[in-house]
Amino acid sequence: MFELRLMCPEDRVELLSDALDALDALSVSVEDADAQTDAEQALFGEPGMPPPKDGWQRSRVLALFHEQAQAQSALQLLQAQDFFAGCELLGIDHVPEQDWVRLTQSQFAPVEITPEFWIVPTWHEPPAQARVVIRLDPGLAFGTGTHPTTRMCLRWIARHCNSAALSRVLDYGCGSGILAVGAAKFGATDVDAVDIDTAAVDATDLNAQANQVSLRAGLPEMVSGTYQTVLANILATPLKVLAPLLWSRVAEGGHLVLAGILERQADELKAAYAPYCALQVADQEDGWILMTAAR
Known part of the structure; x- marks a missing residue:
């Protein structure tokens, strides 16, 4: 897979994301380009509600494509659009194949409720001190x-x-x-x-x-x-x-x-x-x- 990385101002995030989706990107994600700096912005809303804005003042938009040619073609089409003004290319990079299932599972470890009560995904063994265990994997709910x-x-x-x-x-x-x-x-x-x-x-x-x-x-x-x-x-x-x-x-x-x-x-x-x-x-x-x- 190949990742197309773009920088864009806040008011272009939604347009750019929709365009990438229409160009058959496998996924589109948006990050704060100033994350981990003094200029980082907190952007969140009420839990369960949509965020107040679509992006940050300087947003990094990342789109995945199966082939490098697809990413390059998408870039050329985007650069020809009026709404691309103010946006810039950060790069097109190869994304190494990974075991995405294992990577996802690694993010979910056993959760302690009390020293003897634990929530444990099915791919983990319960801790030795657990007396009550709920087996639960991440799902739709x-x-x-x-x-x-x-x-x-x-x-x-x-x-x-x-x-x-x-x-x-x-x-x-x-x-x-x-x-x-x-x-x-x-x-x-x-x-x-x-x-x-x-x-x-x-x-x-x-x-x-x-x-x-x-x-x-x-x-x-x-x-x-x-x-x-x-x-x-x-x-x-x-x-x-x-x-x-x-x-x-x-x-x-x-x-x-x-x-x-x-x-x-x-x-x-x-x-x-x-x-x-x-x-x-x-x-x-x-x-x-x-x-x-x-x-």
Whole structure:
């Protein structure tokens, strides 16, 4: 494969990326040309939302092609366009063949939730100290154990493993099903996992089978009755909208556990849930918080 490397100003990033895609580039990526320097820019938005801009003031655009001739032809076509003004060629380089599967796998190591509770990809052996293990590989649905929100929810589950909190559990917005699987691993025998995305439902079923636990996965309409624990690891905005629905599913003496919340959003969530319960911050990690309430 060959990589075409271009420099372009911020206002040309989208046009250039779309053009490269139309010219049959295998992939197109954009990097901050000033990364790791004093001129580096932070460019990100609300988690789960698109970034506020398409590129940086000086953006490096990288496009992969099967053949060198394809990369050179694409460059010639781009240079003839008016929108290429202000852009420049950085080079066309050969990209050595790699074992991309092995390279991808190397980025996912076992994740410690507690010293005895680990998330372990199938290509790794569990650590010697692990007593509870969830086998989980990266997939189409959110939730591999690497994100702070997932780890905090799993820590909460581990801390309540010997209580009535895990007698009946709802994982609302289950993604990969990792929280539902974790609850089942810690003894919950009645677990419902729901998501609006059918790919997430399928992923949850597969992950439950891989971990030899029993749970029910489906769309939100399958939810019935109340639960001793209602888990929802989504984002702050949908959590606020779902406040009356989620609280209505918490049984007497039960727990509501919410994640996907930034520290600065704590007061927003407390206000949204104030008509129903008193949310408290129960855990925090890397700018994210876990909020809980008991009925």
